[in-house]
Amino acid sequence: MNPASRPRGVYSPVVTPFSSNLHPDHDRFLRHCRWLTDQDVGLAVFGTNSEANSLAVDEKKRLLDTLVSAGLPVERLMPGTGCAALTDSIELTKHAVASGCHHVLMLPPFYYKGVSDDGIFRSFAEIIERVGSDALRIYVYHIPQVSQVPLGLALIERLLKAYPRVIAGVKDSSGDWTHTQAMLERFQPHGFDVFAGSETFLLATLRGGGAGCITATGNVNPAAIVELYRNWQAADADARQQALDDIRAVFAKFPMIPALKAAIGIYSHDEDWGTVRPPLVALDAGQRAALKDALAKAQFAMPGIEAALA
């Protein structure tokens, strides 16, 4: 791969808007994605924060089609294509690659627990072999607190040895800096791109030679996070990181996914944005008011969101 075309920078696991009857809302989704790419945030659609695992494979394929047909840049898309079922992961990954989205973020199969590295390796291997595309680049997705299926260093090393071109990097959402650091030291120098799983570790990841971050709050605070990415070597980088942390702390007082959607609703004056699919629950009126108040106190803004989503 041309190194220049490798994903870098800030990506957002794009939240998926739903209509009141819980169907994916393609129009709201497209507008939000455009607002993000206009600010140079890449689209890690179908991540944990996208409620991706509450969506059927066909729903995800149609949402991806909407973005690609609308001309959003495929090189800035990194769809999540790892499902519980092997056949679902293969189908969705094939569709992504056929749509021109060669970079995918891939969860391991997440229903069975206590599975061996052999089994997880075999899962990735079967997907890679059956998708059968030289263009495919997989970023493995380590989020053990949710998937309950960790991707350890030994497994990543084995995957890299077997598929050095396909296995392209990782999103580390463990929140365990020691683990991120180990991957930065062992694998990043060999072209395995480490993305922090939140902007909390953006500066540290860039200082460690990493590629950037893929972060929930990229949905709501894109400009400021991109600014730190662009200026991480500037004198005020630590202050910028602190400012990002302060905003994240406001969201972290609430359930993250409902809070992200509520904030988009608040700042775009479109309360329907708050809808989530079960098993998640939208913020109630009290929580929504508290979030609004806390964000105002933090002098938070979402410049351009109202026009973008109108």
Added chain:
Amino acid sequence: MNPASRPRGVYSPVVTPFSSNLHPDHDRFLRHCRWLTDQDVGLAVFGTNSEANSLAVDEKKRLLDTLVSAGLPVERLMPGTGCAALTDSIELTKHAVASGCHHVLMLPPFYYKGVSDDGIFRSFAEIIERVGSDALRIYVYHIPQVSQVPLGLALIERLLKAYPRVIAGVKDSSGDWTHTQAMLERFQPHGFDVFAGSETFLLATLRGGGAGCITATGNVNPAAIVELYRNWQAADADARQQALDDIRAVFAKFPMIPALKAAIGIYSHDEDWGTVRPPLVALDAGQRAALKDALAKAQFAMPGIEAALA
């Protein structure tokens, strides 16, 4: 519902055979299901032990079609229809009901962790409302060590109040007898049927007024488990329970799903039965030999399996 038609007795989460290229093997599946129903074991297809969450919804629909078309009794089927994605659960449940399978076993959505009872309730409620069938009967599936999403007593009580006809019972695979006992005492007298999640608790469950068990080892030891169910009030019931426990202990020394499939392969002289989908891994030659030896020492047999699967 006519009480006589309510599911009772011994069910097996039927293992799903795969061809060497990992496609579901409909012919082996049908033969195995016939062998089970011939011994009065009900078919809880698409359970955890069926590798159901490694199968796409379409694969499950086609497997169910094979059984129903072949004339297997729909009243002895209890397909698992709970998926991670709301839309998948609705689609698969609708298909089961349309096929005449009115009793389904339902996992809660299992990707997101730490979700509230409100969210899990809302998930079941949306499925019930959107399937929209008076015939639907749901057995909720409590297996917190795998799903990581427990179904507590307060949630079950709330579901029973809201949907007293639809919410028909539970499979309790927690292995926590205190939990099973609490449901037997609080809910079973009101027509909520408690199935133990393994034969380990079969006798205790029946003595507590429960409906039976849904057990992995029903795949390999059906006759003996059914014998205890039929004779649970006999003087030798405790000895029968102990004999079942001894056989289960042999299987429990190995990874359960690969061991069940390996045993079917050993006793039917069809080694291909051992194939599993990633992330599971088949027993290796050494494990297979050890299992064979341990089962022989335990004087284990699978009467009729060779003719049934030939």
